[in-house]
Amino acid sequence: MDTTAMFSLTYGLFVAGVAEGGKKNACIINTAVQATAEPVRMHVTMLKENLTTQLIRKKGSLTVSVLSLDCPLELIGSFGMRSGREVNKFDGIDYQTDGNGNPYLDKNTVAYMSLNVASVIDLESHYLFICDVVEAEKTQKGQPMSYGDYRTLKSGGTVGKEGAKAGKKHWVCSVCHYVYDGKIPFEELPDDWTCPVCQKPKSVFILED
Amino acid sequence: MDTTAMFSLTYGLFVAGVAEGGKKNACIINTAVQATAEPVRMHVTMLKENLTTQLIRKKGSLTVSVLSLDCPLELIGSFGMRSGREVNKFDGIDYQTDGNGNPYLDKNTVAYMSLNVASVIDLESHYLFICDVVEAEKTQKGQPMSYGDYRTLKSGGTVGKEGAKAGKKHWVCSVCHYVYDGKIPFEELPDDWTCPVCQKPKSVFILED
Known part of the structure; x- marks a missing residue:
C-alpha cells in the first residue's frame, strides 16, 4: 500500500472555533463536509488530543469558518501551528460570536456555519462530530481555499481559478x-x-x- | 440561514465502484476523506437510494477512484447522470479489479483506494461508511479534480494550478x-x-x- 496515494484526496481549509468555560479557542481543520441536505447536517473529523476538540466535546457546539483563497498564510499558521494551551489564539484577531457564543472569523473567509453536535463517533485517534447546521452565512466575496491551494501557496506556487461565466446567475x-x-x-x-x-x-x- | 453558504465547502470528485451478485456498478461521489492515519481509515458519505450504495451495503467493500484534473467531463457524466438500474455503466470503460473483485479506474485518475466497510452510520437520506483502507496506489501522474474544478470546467471556465516547486522532493x-x-x-x-x-x-x- 502506498500511503502517499491518500494525499490525492481533496480537502477544504477551515477554522473550527469554540468558547467554553471562559476559554476561547480554535484550530485549523480540513475535513468538514455536508452530510445531508434535509435536515442540513455536516460532519467534522477532529484529532482528539487538540484542545479545541476537547472544548467542543464539553460544549456540544462549534463554528466552522471557511477560509478564503486570499487569506494570509500567517493567519493559518497562527491557528494551526501552536496550541491554545500556551497562547490565546484570538489575541489581535477580528472575530464575531455566533448564537452559541462561539467565535468565528468574518474576515479572510467566504462563509461560516454554526453547528450543534448531534452525535459523536469514536475513531480512536479522532472524533467524528455529526452536527446540525443552525446558522450558515456568507461572509465575504471570493473563493474558498482548498488544502491543496494552501500547500501550493506555501511552497511559493500560484493558484488561478477563473470561471468563464463567473458572475452569471x-x-x-x-x-x-x-x-x-x-x-x-x-x-x-x-x-x-x-x-x-x-x-x-x-x-x-x-x-x- | 443561507443554505448557499454550504456550497463554499470544498470536495473532491471520485468514482465509487462495487461488484456484487454479478452486477458491476459505480457512481460519482464527492465526500471521501481520510478519517485516521493509524489505522489508515477513510469515510465516505453516500445517498441511500443509489444502486451503488445498496450494492456496497450488501458487499461490505468498495473502491474509490480519484479523478484527475484532465478527466473528460463525459466520463463523469456517464457515471453520475444515469442509473446502473438502466444501463451497464462499465460498457466501453477501461477498468481494473481490486482484491475484493470491485472495479476501479486506472485511466483519468491519479489514485485509487480499496476499502472494507468497518461500520455504517445511518444519516437518514445517506449512509456514512467508515472503512479500513486495504489497498491504495497512485495510478497516473497529474492533479486530482476537485468538485469546484468540475463546476468551473463544466461552465466553460479554466482551472490553472501551478506549484513553483513542482517536481521538487x-x-x-x-x-x-x-x-x-x-x-x-x-x-x-x-x-x-x-x-x-x-x-x-x-x-x-x-x-x-
Whole structure:
C-alpha cells in the first residue's frame, strides 16, 4: 500500500472555533463536509488530543469558518501551528460570536456555519462530530481555499481559478449542487422535471449568483 | 440561514465502484476523506437510494477512484447522470479489479483506494461508511479534480494550478500531511524534533515526489 496515494484526496481549509468555560479557542481543520441536505447536517473529523476538540466535546457546539483563497498564510499558521494551551489564539484577531457564543472569523473567509453536535463517533485517534447546521452565512466575496491551494501557496506556487461565466446567475440544485446547463431556459422546464443527478423536483432549485 | 453558504465547502470528485451478485456498478461521489492515519481509515458519505450504495451495503467493500484534473467531463457524466438500474455503466470503460473483485479506474485518475466497510452510520437520506483502507496506489501522474474544478470546467471556465516547486522532493508528515519548509535541511533536524502541527515524531515523515 502506498500511503502517499491518500494525499490525492481533496480537502477544504477551515477554522473550527469554540468558547467554553471562559476559554476561547480554535484550530485549523480540513475535513468538514455536508452530510445531508434535509435536515442540513455536516460532519467534522477532529484529532482528539487538540484542545479545541476537547472544548467542543464539553460544549456540544462549534463554528466552522471557511477560509478564503486570499487569506494570509500567517493567519493559518497562527491557528494551526501552536496550541491554545500556551497562547490565546484570538489575541489581535477580528472575530464575531455566533448564537452559541462561539467565535468565528468574518474576515479572510467566504462563509461560516454554526453547528450543534448531534452525535459523536469514536475513531480512536479522532472524533467524528455529526452536527446540525443552525446558522450558515456568507461572509465575504471570493473563493474558498482548498488544502491543496494552501500547500501550493506555501511552497511559493500560484493558484488561478477563473470561471468563464463567473458572475452569471445560474440555477443550482439545493440538494446535490448540480448546476443546470440545458439549452431550454430553466424557467421553461416542465413542472415535473427533476434533477438529473439526485431526482429531486424542480422546486428545490435556487438561483445563485 | 443561507443554505448557499454550504456550497463554499470544498470536495473532491471520485468514482465509487462495487461488484456484487454479478452486477458491476459505480457512481460519482464527492465526500471521501481520510478519517485516521493509524489505522489508515477513510469515510465516505453516500445517498441511500443509489444502486451503488445498496450494492456496497450488501458487499461490505468498495473502491474509490480519484479523478484527475484532465478527466473528460463525459466520463463523469456517464457515471453520475444515469442509473446502473438502466444501463451497464462499465460498457466501453477501461477498468481494473481490486482484491475484493470491485472495479476501479486506472485511466483519468491519479489514485485509487480499496476499502472494507468497518461500520455504517445511518444519516437518514445517506449512509456514512467508515472503512479500513486495504489497498491504495497512485495510478497516473497529474492533479486530482476537485468538485469546484468540475463546476468551473463544466461552465466553460479554466482551472490553472501551478506549484513553483513542482517536481521538487519534500518531506511530508504521513499523519497530518504537513510539508516541512524550515531553513535547516530536514535530515539535520534533531531526532527529538516533532511535527509542528500534530506533534508526531520525525520518523513518521516521508520523502515525497
